[in-house]
Amino acid sequence: MFMPFTFDCKDIGYDCSFHYEAAQKKDLMPRIRIHCRYAHNVFEMKPELEQKINESIKEKT
Numbered sequence: 001m002f003m004p005f006t007f008d009c010k011d012i013g014y015d016c017s018f019h020y021e022a023a024q025k026k027d028l029m030p031r032i033r034i035h036c037r038y039a040h041n042v043f044e045m046k047p048e049l050e051q052k053i054n055e056s057i058k059e060k061t
């Protein structure tokens with residue numbers, strides 16, 4: 001399956017190699033939330049962080 005949406009955790013400022021790909025953009029956020037909780041102790045995602053994540057999601061063409 002083609003996975004055009006990609007996210008790299010380093011793009012939001014963490015020294016972290018987490019990389020995730022998904023077929024749909026909406027599939028990324030739940031996975032990123034879980035990653036942030038377990039890897040970076042972000043238990044409550046602030047709107048600013050969510051926006052930063054949204055902006056750092058790339059779409060392959």
Ligand SMILES: [Zn+2]
Nearest residue numbers: 009014016018
């Ligand atoms: Zn990370």
